[in-house]
Amino acid sequence: MNARIRRGRLRRGRRGVSPIIATILLVAITVIIAAVLYTLLIPLLGHSTTPLQSNFAFGTPTVRTGTGLVGCASGDYCWSVPLQTANGPAPSSMSLYVQNASGYTVSTASWNFTFIDASNHVVAYSPGPQAGSSQGWTAGPGYATNNALTLSMTLWIDSGTTPIHAPPAGCILYAAGQGSWSGSVQASLPYR
Secondary structure, three states, rough: HHHHHHHHHHHOOOOOOHHHHHHHHHHHOOOOHHHHHHHHHHHHHHHOOEEEHOOOOOOOOEEEEEEOOOOOOOOEEEEEEEEEEEEOOOOHHEEEEEEEEOOEOOOOOOOOOEEOOEEEEEEEEEEEEEEOOOOEEOOOOOOOOOOOOOOOOOOEEEEEOOOOOOOOOOOOEEEEEEEOOOOEEEEEEOOO
């Protein structure tokens, strides 16, 4: 056989990938690369959230009346709520509000929510009805609203001079995550 003929047969015998399969492979590779980059870059872009409920919890609230202490004005009805778990969230990472057993928000603009430290110094405070949401938090002297809360801190809820009665079940305090924090935490507030 002639060498020229053999070369022609070899060329015809070498076939590449069809254009359709090549296009499908290119699209698949592009999608896989995009998914990997998205997974790697999402935490860097700040779009990921941390669940509040696994990093923050309230202790057992107690009723206080007219203590005159920081967070509870003299003659007012207040709740003192210790922190049971505090792993990273700050006042600026949550909003607080109180609902009754029927699911209606009972906290009003006249209510005050105040975090205090073990030395009775204000860490941060905000008025209701949804503290930290509409008006934001105000830091106490020496603190910033993005300072992490600690177990030595206490939340005071001052509802003013009018007592609230919500039978048959009491009121519920909610902390809803904001920003990079998601979810919510709750605690039952006893009657006053």
